[in-house]
Structures are given as structure tokens and as C-alpha cells.
Amino acid sequence: MEIGISTFVETTPDVETGVVISHAQRLREVVEEIELADQVGLDVFGVGEHHRKDYASSSPVVVLAAAASRTKRIRLTSAVTVLSSADPVRVFEEFASLDGISNGRAEIMAGRGSFIESFPLFGYDLNDYDALFAEKLDLLLKLRASEKVTWSGKFRPAIHDLGVYPRPVQNPLPVWIASGGTPDSVVRAGLLGLPLVLAIIGGSPRQFAPLVELYKKAALHAGHDAAKLPVASHSHGFVAEDTELAAEKFFPSTQQAMTVLGKERGWGPYTRRRFDAARSFDGALYVGDPDWVAKKIVDLRKNVGITRFFLHVPVGTMPHDDVMRAIELLGTEVAPRVREEVAQWEASQ
Numbered sequence: 001m002e003i004g005i006s007t008f009v010e011t012t013p014d015v016e017t018g019v020v021i022s023h024a025q026r027l028r029e030v031v032e033e034i035e036l037a038d039q040v041g042l043d044v045f046g047v048g049e050h051h052r053k054d055y056a057s058s059s060p061v062v063v064l065a066a067a068a069s070r071t072k073r074i075r076l077t078s079a080v081t082v083l084s085s086a087d088p089v090r091v092f093e094e095f096a097s098l099d100g101i102s103n104g105r106a107e108i109m110a111g112r113g114s115f116i117e118s119f120p121l122f123g124y125d126l127n128d129y130d131a132l133f134a135e136k137l138d139l140l141l142k143l144r145a146s147e148k149v150t151w152s153g154k155f156r157p158a159i160h161d162l163g164v165y166p167r168p169v170q171n172p173l174p175v176w177i178a179s180g181g182t183p184d185s186v187v188r189a190g191l192l193g194l195p196l197v198l199a200i201i202g203g204s205p206r207q208f209a210p211l212v213e214l215y216k217k218a219a220l221h222a223g224h225d226a227a228k229l230p231v232a233s234h235s236h237g238f239v240a241e242d243t244e245l246a247a248e249k250f251f252p253s254t255q256q257a258m259t260v261l262g263k264e265r266g267w268g269p270y271t272r273r274r275f276d277a278a279r280s281f282d283g284a285l286y287v288g289d290p291d292w293v294a295k296k297i298v299d300l301r302k303n304v305g306i307t308r309f310f311l312h313v314p315v316g317t318m319p320h321d322d323v324m325r326a327i328e329l330l331g332t333e334v335a336p337r338v339r340e341e342v343a344q345w346e347a348s349q
Contacts (some may be wrong), residue, residue, distance in 0.1 A: 001301055001342040002308040003335040004044030005037050005327060006079040006234050009057035012260070012317045015252040021317060023056035027063060029320045030056075034067035036324055038074040040331025046079025046109060046234075046310055051117045054260075061094040068102035076102055079234065079310065080111035080178040080197075084132040085118040087156070088140040089164060096168040104169035109197055110137060111178035112185075128155065134188075137177075141192070144172045176232065179211075186211050190218025190226075197232040197310075204282050205233070205300055212305040232308035233300060236315050237286030239293050239329040240322075246287050251275050253316030286311055290333035297338045302345060309338075 009030050013020050034045045045067070047060035057063055064076040076098065081091055091108065099106035112133045113119075119126050135153045142149050143164050152158035177189035178197045189196040196215050198208055216226040236254065240246035251272065258270035278285035286293050293311075300306040313326050 001297075001338055002043035002230075002232075003297070003330065003338060004042050004046065004075075004308065004310050005033065005330070006046035006048065006310040006312045007033070007057075007314070008048040008050060008055050008312075009063070010054060010257065010314060010317050011056050012054045012253070012257055014317055015256055026056045029323075030063055031066045031070065032320075033323060033327055034064075034074065034076070035070045036327050037331060038067075038071035040328050041335060042074060042327070042331045043335075044075040044077060044107075044308065044310070046077045048079045049082050049118075050115055051121050052115070061098050064106070065098050065101055068098060068105070071102070071105075073105075075105045075107055077107035077174075077176070078109050080109045080113070082113035082115075082118050083110040083136050083140065084112050084129060085122045085124050086136070088136045088143060089159075092140060092143040092164060092173070093166070095173060096166050099168035099170055099173060100166055106168065106170070107174040107176060108140075109176045109178050110140065114180060114199075124155075131155075137192075140175065144168070144175065178234075181208060181211060183211065183214060186215040187218040190215040190220075190224070190229075191222045193219055193222060193224035193229065195230045195232065197234060197308075198306075200233045200235045200284050201312075202278070202284050205235070205284055205296075206282070206303050208233070209304045216305075230307045231305055232310060233304070233306045234310040234312055235284055235286050236313070237293065237311045238313050238322075239286075239288070239290060239311070239326045239334060241289060241329070243288040243292050246289065247276070247279060249318070249322055250287050250313075250315070253314055253318050257316030290329050290337065293330070294334045294337040294341070297334070298341050298345070301338075301342050 011021050011026050037045050047057050047063050049060050051058050060078040095106050095108050139151055148161055148163045149159050150161050176195040176197050179185035180199050212231055219226040238246050238250035255270045279287040286296050297309050314323050
């Protein structure tokens with residue numbers, strides 16, 4: 001069972017002061033967070049791609065490369081790369097470069113994008129949302145499979161027997177499919193035999209178990225060894241010494257950020273009642289003391305089949321010291337408990 005962190009590098013106004021941290025400062029803070037995550041034994045750190053004022057990371061690979069030379073073991077992944085509006089050749093070259101700098105620790109988490117600001121920015125039509133992703137994923141997989149590529153498609157100029165460099169240390173360079181939980185996306189991942197990441201940010205995590213089963217069935221149908229395919233989840237959360245302290249620290253910025261997104265997407269306001277329901281044992285918020293968070297992660301492994309867990313922190317802007325402490329507790333207290341209990345459970349199966 002792998003445990004890690006994901007972040008969108010938020011730069012929203014501070015809930016108490018209204019001050020907005022600069023993009024430059026937040027980017028430097030995230031590099032420090034990745035360095036700490038490596039030091040406390042976490043397995044993976046993911047950085048999201050966004051192209052809007054309240055998120056500082058439009059180029060996750062640059063942030064990850066900055067952290068690569070300051071870390072030794074932790075895996076470094078996008079979370080996600082919006083492949084539909086990107087050039088797969090550049091994506092492959094950049095992450096192959098990251099793989100070299102990190103000596104084989106780079107990963108790509110490819111998604112269609114739950115935020116759409118990159119489409120008009122790079123000149124793509126949202127009507128082609130699905131077709132763009134399918135075509136560009138096809139090219140990305142061909143690039144990692146062969147040094148020289150011949151390829152043609154609808155949305156990008158053809159490539160005729162050209163080499164793409166550098167080649168990564170890992171062969172193949174890991175590519176995960178990120179999904180918000182649609183059956184089509186998990187089937188696509190399964191048929192291609194690619195690892196799957198599920199965004200579990202609402203409802204009951206156990207409701208995602210049928211999607212994991214569907215993914216495994218699709219993989220088996222395509223001739224892949226479904227038992228060897230990892231499944232990850234990404235969920236909002238926060239760890240503190242005490243569960244109520246964790247809730248009090250995490251709620252204000254979460255409420256602010258989720259309310260803003262809610263207005264954009266037609267959701268209702270994010271209330272404390274909704275927050276408290278989500279941090280219950282059956283909810284999708286992983287907020288609490290180390291024992292509580294560990295128990296919820298173990299439940300994901302046992303009942304959903306998740307083999308890698310990303311704690312997404314912060315949601316909105318939180319004090320950097322609080323985020324660092326949450327990362328420290330996740331690595332030193334939560335992760336060891338999860339690994340021990342999962343190992344005992346697997347040995348008994």
C-alpha cells in the first residue's frame with residue numbers, strides 16, 4: 001500500500017487575513033513539502049496542472065524537477081497532466097527528462113481535465129473533449145513504446161519515423177489514467193492495461209468498488225493481468241494530533257475554496273454540516289488524527305481495492321507550517337499503521 005500527497009498549489013486568499021500568497025512563494029513552499037514528504041518516508045507526491053489565477057502550477061513537471069534533486073526516494077507525478085490540451089511529444093520529453101533527473105522516479109497521470117481553462121488557452125475546441133484525449137493518449141503510449149515513431153491523427157501534425165529524446169530511465173515510463181469516476185474512463189484504462197487513479201472527493205468511497213471491479217474486468221478481457229494493475233485514489237484531507245483540531249484547521253479554507261468552485265459549477269454552498277458528514281467514517285474526507293485517517297485508508301484497501309492513496313492537502317490556502325505538519329504525521333504515523341495493517345490483512349487472505 002503506497003501513501004502520498006497531491007496538491008494543486010493553491011493561491012486563494014487567506015481566510016483570516018484576505019492576503020493572497022504570491023505564486024512564486026507558493027511554488028517554493030511546495031518544493032519544501034515534497035522534500036519533507038521524501039524525508040518522512042512517503043511514497044509519492046503529485047502536482048496538478050491548472051491555468052488560472054488561484055493555482056500556481058501550470059507546469060507540474062517544472063515543480064517536480066525542482067524537487068527531484070532535493071529528494072532521494074519519493075516518486076514524482078503529475079496530478080494530473082491535462083493531456084487533451086497538451087502536445088504528447090512535449091509531455092513525453094519533459095517527463096523523460098524528469099525521469100533522468102530523478103533517476104527513474106517520474107510518472108505521468110494523464111486526464112481529460114475537470115477544469116477546462118486550458119482548452120481555449122491552447123486553442124482547442126471543447127466539443128472535441130473526448131476525441132482529443134483518446135488520440136493524444138494513443139500517441140503518448142506510442143512514444144514511450146518506441147524510440148522512433150510514425151504516427152498520424154486528426155488534431156496534430158503527423159510524425160514520420162522521428163526519434164523522441166531523451167529516453168527515460170524507466171522502461172516503460174509509467175502512465176496512469178486519472179478518472180473522476182465515469183465507467184467509460186475506467187474501461188479505457190482497463191483495456192489499455194494502464195494503472196487507474198480515481199478522484200474520490202464526494203459520497204461514500206465504497207461506492208467506487210464497482211468501478212474498480214469494472215476496471216479489472218476490462219483489463220482481464222483485454223488479456224492483461226488484472227491482479228498486477230495498481231489502483232490509486234485521490235481524496236481531500238488533513239492530519240493533526242487531534243481529530244477535532246484537524247477539522248477546525250481544515251474547514252475554513254476548504255469551505256472557501258469549495259464554495260468558489262461551487263458557484264462556478266452550479267453547486268450549493270459548502271456548509272459545516274456537509275463537511276462533518278464527509279469526514280465521518282463512510283465519507284470521502286480524510287480529516288482527523290493519525291489513527292482515524294489510517295483506519296479510513298485501510299478500509300479503502302479492503303473494500304474498494306485501492307493500492308495507492310493520495311491525501312490532497314491543502315484545499316484552498318492554509319498556513320505552510322500546518323501543511324508541513326500534516327505531511328509529517330502522514331509519513332511518520334499514518335503510513336506505518338496502514339502498511340502494517342494491510343500487510344497483516346493480505347497475509348490472512
